[in-house]
Amino acid sequence: MSTPPTAAAALATGDVVEVEVGPVAHGGFCVARHEGRVVFVRHALPGERIRAQITEAREGHRFVRADCIEVLEPSPQRVTPPCPYAAPGLCGGCDFQHADLGYQRDLKASVVREQFSRLAKLDVEVSVEPLPGDRDGLGWRTRVEFAVDETGRAGLRGSRSHEIIAVDSCLIADPRVLATGVLTQDWSGESAVDVAAPSEGEAVMVSVPSGEADVPVLTERVAAQSFSGAFEVSARGFWQVHPGAAATFVDTVTGMLAPQPGETALDLYAGVGLFAAALAQRVGESGKVVAVESDTGAVASAAGNLAAYPSVAMVRARVDDAFGVPRAHRSGPARNRAQRSRKLRRHPLLPLRADLVVLDPPRTGAGRDVAAQVAALRPRAIAYVACDPAALARDTAFLAEAGYHLAELRAFDAFPMTHHVECIALFERTSA
CATH class of the missing domain: 2.40.50.140 (Nucleic acid-binding proteins)
Incomplete structure (x- = not known):
């Protein structure tokens, strides 16, 4: 047998x-x-x-x-x-x-191709491009979260583990991160310590939990070919960690979309307003930009960052909530699920039509419902910024269902030495 x-x-x-x-x-x-x-x-x-x-x-x-x-x-x-x-x-x-x-x-390009083949049923040609300022893949990470072990020493976690590995250095960290002395200080009583090295000013350390009450605000300056500006960002807020990323992504998105004066644009998952500002500059005062973001801290920063652009309207909401997408599929007590199953009211600042849309969702992606709502706006172009090629490939299939095809795809090595890769995709309306 x-x-x-x-x-x-x-x-x-x-x-x-x-x-x-x-x-x-x-x-x-x-x-x-x-x-x-x-x-x-x-x-x-x-x-x-x-x-x-x-x-x-x-x-x-x-x-x-x-x-x-x-x-x-x-x-x-x-x-x-x-x-x-x-x-x-x-x-x-x-x-x-x-x-x-x-x-x-x-290897990263192979992963992108495999995800698109498996999840979107598309054969794509793509190479992973280095970002400006790359130094042999080292010294790029400007924001690092260190865990703290039981002895009070800062370290990094093992793969798929809660174990904290004590380290003397981190070669992918920006040298300014290490120059703070974060790895030599005693952090007893803290669970973690974040270090951020902004493009302007000194690197700062914020411990958790004691530092949560007073988090510094940093200035990040973007000098792209298509746009330049300064952005206030919390030291614990989201910002691209590779110093060449923000400018490169702005140039790529605006190059793909080619915004025109007077157009209406949506910046979904807008963060502190990077893409919204670049879009507002291009569509001008005769145009309109609606930025949607759910994180309270990011919205507060965006309000200041976008104050100089009168054409921008800021919406603090989850993107699916702003579109009025039912939430019956989400977990929680039965009573709450029943309440969430009722159709939400679409946010009044969201237009019924848009010329352009930028999607920059979290790692989980936008999902079928949001893809359908975006397509219903009938934009002439959609730019999708993705930190997970699998989520992007899934959403590519959802956008195809809704009448939009992949017109261009680029990938960037925004996280050298790791498996992570940033993709930016352009979608255009499929002809009848």
């Missing part, structure tokens, strides 16, 4: 297996197989033969996770990681330090 596949492939945490590594997968892993069981392995590269130690094996799952602990046949693109903490069992912040920087971008 043959052994059942599940029994043959039984693996437990701590087991060591020898595997041949297959393609890269979304999330910083590569795919391997052991006796029919899928193994998602970190610190490996496609084509390598390795020994991997199982780090996660859950009953009933068809896959396990593992770390490469020995390379038997290395890839030609393998390099020695510049950081000693970029190794199995240590810091989880960097996924690809063991790969040549150019090859890292090839």
